[in-house]
Amino acid sequence: AFNKFREDEGFVKEEERVLPTQQFQRKVWLLFEYPETSQWARVIAIISVTVILMSIVIFCLETLPKFKRYRVRSADNTSFDSSRLTIEEDDIPELTEPFFIIETCCIIWFSFELLVRLISSPMKLVFLKSIMNIIDIVAIVPYFITLFTILAEEKAKSNQAMSLAILRVIRLVRVFRIFKLSRHSKGLQILGQTLRASMQELALLMFFLFIGVILFSSAVYFAEQSEPESFFKSIPDAFWWAMITMTTVGYGDMRPVGIFGKIVGSMCAIAGVLTIALPVPVIVSNFNYFYHRDIDSEEQRDIKYSSGPGNATPPVDDLMNNEQFALTMSTSIGGGTHKKKSVSSADIYHHLDESDAFIPSYCPADDVACRSPIANHKNVRTSSTQQLIQRKTSSTNNNSSSTSNEPLNVETDV
Numbered sequence: 001a002f003n004k005f006r007e008d009e010g011f012v013k014e015e016e017r018v019l020p021t022q023q024f025q026r027k028v029w030l031l032f033e034y035p036e037t038s039q040w041a042r043v044i045a046i047i048s049v050t051v052i053l054m055s056i057v058i059f060c061l062e063t064l065p066k067f068k069r070y071r072v073r074s075a076d077n078t079s080f081d082s083s084r085l086t087i088e089e090d091d092i093p094e095l096t097e098p099f100f101i102i103e104t105c106c107i108i109w110f111s112f113e114l115l116v117r118l119i120s121s122p123m124k125l126v127f128l129k130s131i132m133n134i135i136d137i138v139a140i141v142p143y144f145i146t147l148f149t150i151l152a153e154e155k156a157k158s159n160q161a162m163s164l165a166i167l168r169v170i171r172l173v174r175v176f177r178i179f180k181l182s183r184h185s186k187g188l189q190i191l192g193q194t195l196r197a198s199m200q201e202l203a204l205l206m207f208f209l210f211i212g213v214i215l216f217s218s219a220v221y222f223a224e225q226s227e228p229e230s231f232f233k234s235i236p237d238a239f240w241w242a243m244i245t246m247t248t249v250g251y252g253d254m255r256p257v258g259i260f261g262k263i264v265g266s267m268c269a270i271a272g273v274l275t276i277a278l279p280v281p282v283i284v285s286n287f288n289y290f291y292h293r294d295i296d297s298e299e300q301r302d303i304k305y306s307s308g309p310g311n312a313t314p315p316v317d318d319l320m321n322n323e324q325f326a327l328t329m330s331t332s333i334g335g336g337t338h339k340k341k342s343v344s345s346a347d348i349y350h351h352l353d354e355s356d357a358f359i360p361s362y363c364p365a366d367d368v369a370c371r372s373p374i375a376n377h378k379n380v381r382t383s384s385t386q387q388l389i390q391r392k393t394s395s396t397n398n399n400s401s402s403t404s405n406e407p408l409n410v411e412t413d414v
Contacts, residue, residue: 020122028120032113035184045184048113052180055106059174062099069093095150107143110136132183139177142170190294194287201279208275209246216268217242223260231255246272 217238
């Protein structure tokens, strides 16, 4: 009931972490999966981010002209006639190239990290189905395909053109390694959550743009049809112009030259601004929600763990499961019969304000330390909770020993 109340009030529900049962496996899983859990986990996260950035930098630098390699190839791979020879870019690296050696080191780390996380994962099937883990696997595969191509090239020189074409497409997948950073970046995670939550708005935006492109490309084609220097030879040719005009890019490679075409172009630009602006506030609102939710979650985690295991005040569920709360109080009912009533969370905490602070319901009015919100006092000791329990127990014993038939009421303010 307490968790349901928190959800209804809009408080952040902390994500439940499923951990392995074995102690060593749990330590390894926390070490590689949750960088905030320990200092060594942060070190591993820094190493992982560094390797990812190095791999991306290598991927970009090897396309510079000074680092490219070329080969001379004949049309039939057998003739050496100069008229039949061609010079083409060689995309198959050599095993001794510095870029390939650095790439090999990066792949070794990626493979090691992925295997360790898979072995230590508490739910391996869920791990393999995760989008981010699929991206990790896809980002590693091109290296092994490239390595296989290098080894195969040494044995056979045939079908090199086909091998190069396939290799270029496969190596393009390496760019997806940039998404590996999202595991270590809260900003990218919030952006991904925002896009998932805004799929309907994005689909609506695409639908509006599709209608606008069809409408204005048709209009500008017929408006410019009588112009001899018209750039629009057909309606499909005008699709590109309509798209870049509605998005206010305007490359200028296609433009209306007649008066009616310019009027259509002006209307297209205005309609594009309005079309794009309509769903944007909803997307920004979703981003703002996930951003502040993450901030609130971090603050709650700091409140819960900043004082250390010995000083942090346990949450309600932990208190209720504690042996000290396995107390019962004798309560007078009606004509003197007695009934045992277990202490509930409503007896322990009765007030929840916007700062997520709890005030015990049985604190004396003059006890400032007792009634101070836990959220504003991070160093509240567990001993304070024990004193409150003793105070509650003594009050219960006094009421049970009296001969009064009045029931004991524990008032709670909701």
